[in-house]
Amino acid sequence: MIISPVFDKESSKALYIQLYEYIKTEITSGLLKPDSKLPSIREASSSLKLSKTTIENAYSQLVAEGYIENYPKRGYFVCDLSEYNFQIKTDIQKNIIGQIAETDYINDGVDKESFDISTWKRLYNKVISDDSTNIYSSGSIQGEKFLRDEIANFVNTMRGGHTSSEQVIVGAGVQYLLGILIGIIKENYNTVAVEMPGFNKAEYIFEDHCFNIRHIDVTDNGFPISALRKSDAKLIYISQSHQYPLGTIMPVNKRMELLDWAYKNNGLIIEDDYDAIIRYGGMPIPSLQGLDKNDCVIYLGSFSKMLLPSLRISFMVIPKKLLPKYNIIKTRHTQSTSKIDQLVLANFMKDGYMLKHLRKIKRIYKKKNLLISTSFKNTFKNKLEIINSESGLHIVCEADTVKSEEKLQEDAKNSRVLLNIISKHENKIIFSLNYSGININKIQDFTNLLKKIL
Template sequence: MDLAILLRRRSAMVEDPPEAIASDGSANVPLNRQLYEELRQAILSGRLLPQERIPSTRELAKSLGISRTTVTQSYEQLLSEGYLETIIGSGTFVCAQLPDDLLRSTPVNEAEKITRPPIKLSKYGSELAQIDVSLIREPNKTISFRYGRPAFDQFPIKLWRKLLSRHCRSNSNWLDYATDSLGYKHLREAIARYLSRSRAVECSPDQVLITNGTQQALYLVTRLLLDPGEAIALEDPGYLSARRIFLTQGAQLLPVAVDESGLVVKELANYSDQLLKLVYVTPSHQFPTGAILSLPRRLELLAWAQQTGALIIEDDYDSEYRYGDRPIPALQGLDRSDSVLYIGTFSKVLFPSLRIGYLVLPPSLVSLFSRAKWLSDRQLPLLEQQVLTDFIEAGHLERHLRKMRSHYDQCRQVLVQALNTHFGEQVTILGEKAGLHLMVRLHTSLSDEEIVERAARVGVGMMSAQPHYINPRCTGEFIFGYAELTKPQIQEGIHRLAQALMG
């Protein structure tokens, strides 16, 4: 093929003055670049074939009526990118194997696309593709009672920064791979001691796996202990993110009701014909109802696990915040049969983007989980683990917790009082004096959607409890997060809400 004719056909190069080769508005593009692009497209679309000889720079410059330097610059670029090759004594040729075949770095137009059969996903991939994993929509209003976050403005950021920079300056050992995928040894020791004094959890540091929050702990437990089709019992209503992990593993979900004493343990007997391997619970502050699993129920649950051989996943996500009464020890501390996998997190106590949580494992499972962690993401960043170790060991964590307990307790009281004042008989406040949110039942004929909409109109953000139910219901139940609001904001928010709902 005559290359000059080919190029002429595409962009009428010869008739136009050299600086305006293309008539498509690309006149600002240098001439050598235009020629390079034309040649490259000719090669990619197959108008110039692999191993086809192309004219010398002198021939092409002459037939296009442009300078030889311009052609040489274009050829050199194509040679360096692997579209052309020179064979000494023979000339310049289109390469047999083109870089775009390997890289596909530029968009191809529709006509050039090669259709391939649909990508076949794994069983896990297929389940995941079916399930909505998006965040629950959060209200973005002047006063938002969204839940799930601590009070960021109360976090001792200066102190954290000081600890961070001290570690950055004083050593560089946080740059390396960890020697151990269970997590930074001193942090595991600090967590084991902290859990023993604050939650009566009994464990050695060797049973503590540092995870990327509760989320990764739940993910690893599910991947390693549950096969598709196998059954897991869980609280209804319960934590949506946990449920989604179980669902994507293809697990069979067995909902168990929750009342004012937490999980109704005797309902587990309804599933005695199933091979129930796991049960997921939030005993210290049931999510979202706020019930605390009573001591008799804890003992009943442990006895059931011992009898059936099932394992209990204890998610202790905000147990640090109990106001007034002494906390009930964690299930793990009452367990005598290695039936509990205990999960904790720093997302509520410190901040969620830290992404540090922990999983306390029965000794027999430690090595397996450590392998899985190593294969999934190796380790968590060492610098943050070292800073957190200092934070705990120097007593800052417990100092911060004391301060925050008093702060959140006051916020909670203000919220309860405002709800009682403005709604009176029209509201039932659920749950115990604990946590960073509370659940309420509004006695009204309005739908949840209507309530949310009316609240939004007066600048108040509210979130229904509906998404946390396995069996969807029209609940009239709402979750009020109070950790991110000031006391006047809480009062104002409830006042506006009452006006919007009750006129």
């Protein structure tokens, strides 16, 4: 049998790997039949003008993976793999590739002018130069104590909370933290109520852990506590300070009613404080955790919108009554967030840069909010109505369109616009649209693009 691969000697891939991959493909595609004999190492070396070591390394890898077998004094033979189907149909392969591909949305992320890179670099160098950082060891499972202290102080002063660093758990994203929470509470809770519409990615985590899901429809009057009372849920996931995606705010009487429900039903409230600190009219709405007198609220926060999505640092504040159970199961987990990044963030907060940053982004996003609202009104006229744009980093609108929901989603994705369709009835659509990543000088261009999509 003759082996005749074409080698790329300019490639960074070693020659023995190129030969190994070539023979492997010949076998899995069926071109090399079972029991076919491969050239000896000496023969292959001579014909391919490669060293014997290169041939031997390629053959050894194929033997190790079970594609060929070495019989002493007989040589190398192709194994019978006919019972395995190595072929992937072209259309299926294209579909798989299409599913893997991710879209870089124009309007997602944060404003590129909002983050002080130079300060972050300086603090990063400070952290890695400090011997006490000990960058050669892994960090705390719960999160670095320095950062947990700063987060507790931030929640207490900026969000009206009352917590300590012992209650704070740091992790890479809300979904990761929910997984930890479920490990703490699953013996006593198996049903969760969620807002509809709401944050789907949180709901998926509960589904993955086989929780029963109870959808509570958010109406024009906000979240109906009466519907929650009628359900069998003793656990609720809610964003009361700035509901996602509708942007509504739960009034204080309903917040107290929700806390009363939790107290009387031995229930738990998971409060997702999604971008609630960014508010354009008046002060941010205090957290539910700060109003809680009965240890019923789990508070979730993230620095993705406040700072950078790529930072991947979120946190969870658990009630004191859950601490004993958490301390039992905490060693099941590993810390998912960089120790170095945690300490840089802690210094960023301690040195006052976080407060300065928050003031800066409020100015940026308030201006961007006004510009995009004005652009929408001037461009769409009476074919689009802005329902909510008073806080957060997304705007909620109702617009005229003759397109189906599927076509709208397809056109939006093809145009790299992240469009969250809340509802579609006849020729009307209600949607929320994140605007934080839009270049402030290209807002009209973005508006024109959205008009084309709708």
